[in-house]
Amino acid sequence: MTNQIFIETVNNIPTFKKRFEIVERKGIGHPDTICDLVMNQISVDLSKLYLKETGMIQHHNMDKALLVAGQSENNFGGGKIIKPIKMILGDRATFDVDGRELPIGDFAINSAKEWFEKNLRFVHNEHVEYQVEIGVTSKEIRTIFENPSSFASNDTSVLVGYAPFTETESIVLNTEQHINSKQFKGSFPESGEDVKVMGFRDMSHVDLTIATAFVDRFISSENQYFQKKEEMLQEIDEFLKKNYDMKITAKMN
Amino acid sequence: MTNQIFIETVNNIPTFKKRFEIVERKGIGHPDTICDLVMNQISVDLSKLYLKETGMIQHHNMDKALLVAGQSENNFGGGKIIKPIKMILGDRATFDVDGRELPIGDFAINSAKEWFEKNLRFVHNEHVEYQVEIGVTSKEIRTIFENPSSFASNDTSVLVGYAPFTETESIVLNTEQHINSKQFKGSFPESGEDVKVMGFRDMSHVDLTIATAFVDRFISSENQYFQKKEEMLQEIDEFLKKNYDMKITAKMN
Numbered sequence: 457m458t459n460q461i462f463i464e465t466v467n468n469i470p471t472f473k474k475r476f477e478i479v480e481r482k483g484i485g486h487p488d489t490i491c492d493l494v495m496n497q498i499s500v501d502l503s504k505l506y507l508k509e510t511g512m513i514q515h516h517n518m519d520k521a522l523l524v525a526g527q528s529e530n531n532f533g534g535g536k537i538i539k540p541i542k543m544i545l546g547d548r549a550t551f552d553v554d555g556r557e558l559p560i561g562d563f564a565i566n567s568a569k570e571w572f573e574k575n576l577r578f579v580h581n582e583h584v585e586y587q588v589e590i591g592v593t594s595k596e597i598r599t600i601f602e603n604p605s606s607f608a609s610n611d612t613s614v615l616v617g618y619a620p621f622t623e624t625e626s627i628v629l630n631t632e633q634h635i636n637s638k639q640f641k642g643s644f645p646e647s648g649e650d651v652k653v654m655g656f657r658d659m660s661h662v663d664l665t666i667a668t669a670f671v672d673r674f675i676s677s678e679n680q681y682f683q684k685k686e687e688m689l690q691e692i693d694e695f696l697k698k699n700y701d702m703k704i705t706a707k708m709n
Numbered sequence: 710m711t712n713q714i715f716i717e718t719v720n721n722i723p724t725f726k727k728r729f730e731i732v733e734r735k736g737i738g739h740p741d742t743i744c745d746l747v748m749n750q751i752s753v754d755l756s757k758l759y760l761k762e763t764g765m766i767q768h769h770n771m772d773k774a775l776l777v778a779g780q781s782e783n784n785f786g787g788g789k790i791i792k793p794i795k796m797i798l799g800d801r802a803t804f805d806v807d808g809r810e811l812p813i814g815d816f817a818i819n820s821a822k823e824w825f826e827k828n829l830r831f832v833h834n835e836h837v838e839y840q841v842e843i844g845v846t847s848k849e850i851r852t853i854f855e856n857p858s859s860f861a862s863n864d865t866s867v868l869v870g871y872a873p874f875t876e877t878e879s880i881v882l883n884t885e886q887h888i889n890s891k892q893f894k895g896s897f898p899e900s901g902e903d904v905k906v907m908g909f910r911d912m913s914h915v916d917l918t919i920a921t922a923f924v925d926r927f928i929s930s931e932n933q934y935f936q937k938k939e940e941m942l943q944e945i946d947e948f949l950k951k952n953y954d955m956k957i958t959a960k961m962n
Contacts, residue, residue: 462911464728468721475717478867522775522799524842542842544797546775589777589795612907612918614731654865658715665865 472622477657479628483636484575485649485669491521493575494543498567502549505563510553515593515601515610520546526583532680534673542585543568550593550601561588576649577641578671624662627700628655634695635668635688644688646674664706666692725875730910732881736889737828738902738922744774746828747796747821754820755802755813763806768846768854768863773799779836785933787926795838796821803846803854814841829902830894831924877915880953881908887948888921888941897941899927917959919945 471477482489499518506514524542529535545568549560565586572579600608621629632653634640641647648669656663668688675681689708696704724730735742752771759767777795782788798821802813818839825832853861874882885906887893894900901922909916921941928934942961949957 462729466722466727469719474719476715480865480867520775522773522797522842524799525801525844527845544775544842546777548778589775589797591778592780612733612905612920614733614907652865654867667865 470622472624475659477622477624477655479622479625479655479657481628481632481653481655483632483649483651483653485636486652487523487525487650490576491523492519494568494571495519495521495545495547497571498545498564501567502560502563505558506550506553509556509558512601512604514550514553515597516549517547518549522546530672532672532676532678537583540583540585541579542587544587544589546589546591548591548593550598560590564588564590578648623700623702624655624657627662627696627702627704628653628664630699631655631664631666631692631696631706635666635692640691643691644684646671646684647688660702662702662704664696664704666706666708668708723875725877728912730875730877730908732875732878732908732910734881734885734906734908736885736902736904736906738889739905740776740778740903743829744776745772747824748772748774748798748800750824751798751817751820755816758811758816759803759806762809762811765854765857767803767806768850769802770800771802775799783925785925785929785931790836793836793838794832795840797840797842799842799844801844801846803851813843817841817843831901876953876955877908877910880915880949880955880957881906881917883952884908884917884919884945884949884959888919888945893944896944897937899924899937900941913955915955915957917949917957919959919961921961 484490484493495518499516502516502518503513506512506516522544524544526537526541527539528537545564549564551558551560565588568586569581569584572584573581597610600606600610632651635647635651635653636649648671650667650669652667654665656665666689670681670684675684685708689706692706692708696706737743737746748771752769755769755771756766759765759769775797777797779790779794780792781790798817802817804811804813818841821839822834822837825837826834850863853859853863885904888900888904888906889902901924903920903922905920907918909918919942923934923937928937938961942959945959945961949959
C-alpha cells in the first residue's frame with residue numbers, strides 16, 4: 457500500500473429517498489451514553505496529563521466501561537437510592553513514565569466525577585461507586601510510543617462516517633436535545649436525562665417513540681404523572697410543528 | 710402502525726462491485742468475541758433454566774460484560790499467569806419466581822466456565838476470576854412477562870441483517886476459521902485463539918493483515934518464533950490459493 461488517498465463515489469439511492477428509515481438516539485442520561493462520554497472525558501483529561509507531565513500523549517485505550525445499575529425505592533414526592541450505581545472503568549493506560557508513577561486510577565475517577573457533576577442534575581458523588589480495572593499498557597505497545605517518529609501502528613482500525621443528517625435523523629436528534637435542554641428541564645424538572653428517541657419514517661410520515669425517565673421527587677401522585685406526561689408530549693408536539701414540515705406523530709411510552 | 714409487513718427493494722451498487730471494501734473478523738479468543746459469546750451462552754442456558762423451572766422464559770438482558778486483562782510473565786518455553794483475567798458479568802435477570810429464589814449468579818458463572826473449557830484450549834478455571842453484577846429485573850418489566858398473552862414490548866429495537874457474504878467477507882471469515890481450526894492447531898499448537906483478520910480489497914486484490922497470539926510454551930527461542938510465523942503464513946497462503954481465485958496478499962503482524 458502507498459500513501460495515496462483514493463476517493464470512490466457511489467451512486468446509491470440516498471437514505472432520505474428510500475421509503476423506510478429507522479433512527480435511534482440515546483440521550484445523555486442513558487447508561488450507554490454515560491459510559492461512552494465518561495470514558496471519552498477520561499481520555500481527553502489523560503491526554504492533557506500526559507502532555508503536561510511527559511511532553512507527549514502516552515498510550516492508553518479508554519473505551520471499555522460497565523455501568524452497573526443501582527437500586528432505588530421510588531415514591532411519589534421522592535424516593536431514595538438503596539444501592540448506588542457502580543461505574544467500572546476498564547481498558548489500559550501508561551502508568552509510569554521515566555520511572556515516575558502517575559496516579560491514573562484516582563485521576564480517572566476524578567474525571568468521571570466531574571463529568572457526572574457537570575452533566576446530570578441528580579447524580580452526585582454519593583450515588584456512584586467506582587471500580588478501577590485499568591490495566592497497564594503492554595511493553596510491546598509502549599516501545600512504539602517511545603519512538604514517536606516511527607509512525608508504527610499497534611492496531612488495525614476502520615473509521616466510518618457520514619454527513620449530512622437526513623431529515624428524520626435531525627428530527628430524532630433534536631427531539632432528544634430539546635427534551636434534555638435547559639429550557640425544557642426548566643418547564644419540566646420531573647423529566648429525567650435518560651431519554652431515548654426512536655424514529656420510524658414511512659414515506660413522509662415520521663413516528664417517534666419517546667422513552668423518558670421521571671424524577672419522582674417532582675411527582676406527587678399517579679394523576680400528576682399522567683398529567684405531566686400529557687403536558688410534555690404537547691410541548692414536544694409544538695416544538696416539532698414549529699420546526700419541521702414533515703408529518704410527525706410522537707408517542708411517549 | 711399495523712401488523713403488515715413491507716419490503717422495500719433498493720437498487721444500490723452492491724459492495725462487491727465497489728472498488729474498495731474493508732472487512733474485519735475477530736476470532737474466538739478475542740476479548741470482544743469472548744464477552745459476546747459467553748453472555749450469549751448464559752442467556753441460552755438461563756432460558757432453558759427458566760423454561761424448566763417456570764414453564765416460560767423469564768425476562769433477562771445478557772449483553773453487558775467486561776473482560777479485564779490479567780497479567781502474565783512471558784517466557785520462551787512457557788511463562789506464567791501472574792494475575793488471572795477477570796470476567797465481570799453485568800446486566801439484568803429475573804431472580805425469583807413464585808417466591809422461589811433462583812441461583813442466577815452461580816448459574817451464570819457455571820455457564821461461563823463451561824464456555825471457556827469448551828472453547829479455549831489454555832484457559833482453565835484458575836485463570837479466570839468472576840464478578841457477578843447481574844441486577845434484578847425491574848418490577849415494571851416483570852409485569853409484562855407475567856401476562857405473556859399481552860404481547861407488550863418493553864423496549865424499542867431495530868434489527869439489521871444482510872446476506873450473502875461478499876467474496877472478501879468469505880475470505881476474511883474463512884481465514885480466521887482456518888487459523889482457529891483443529892487441523893491448523895494440530896500443525897501449529899503455538900497459534901493462540903486470539904486471532905484478528907483485517908481484509909482490504911482494492912478492485913480484485915485483497916490485502917489481509919493477520920494478528921495472532923503465540924503460546925509461549927511451544928516456542929523455545931526468538932528464531933523459532935520467526936520461523937513458526939513464516940511457516941504459518943506459508944500454510945495460510947496455500948489455504949488461500951487452494952480456495953480462492955482472487956489475488957490475495959497475506960501479512961502477519
